Amino acid sequence: MLFKVEMTINIPLDMPKATADKIKAEEKAYSQALQEQGKWRHIWRVAGSYANVSIFDVESNEELHNLLSGLPLYPYMEISVAPLCRHPSSIQSDDR
Numbered sequence: 001m002l003f004k005v006e007m008t009i010n011i012p013l014d015m016p017k018a019t020a021d022k023i024k025a026e027e028k029a030y031s032q033a034l035q036e037q038g039k040w041r042h043i044w045r046v047a048g049s050y051a052n053v054s055i056f057d058v059e060s061n062e063e064l065h066n067l068l069s070g071l072p073l074y075p076y077m078e079i080s081v082a083p084l085c086r087h088p089s090s091i092q093s094d095d096r
């Protein structure tokens, strides 16, 4: 199941830089592990914003929820999720 996920990050201004840097490093490792597993298919920076648009490929809504709620930056994110399906004009032979 494919989902578009938009994440907007709002780190509190009073968070110490060392704390924020540690959480960001944990976030990067978490994200890259999921990318290596093929579950986090794409991640794109939204130009001009501390936000990303990502594509996830998971087995269920529950799996997506568990992955997203495990993000180290989750407490500081606004997240929106949209389920995806094949576009009838797509020339791709599969959903990759």
Ligand SMILES: O=C(O)CC1=CCC(=O)O1
Pocket: 007, 009, 027, 028, 029, 031, 032, 043, 050, 051, 052, 073
């Ligand atoms: O968009 C961001 O910077 C938040 C984020 C999600 C995965 C990651 O590595 O950073």
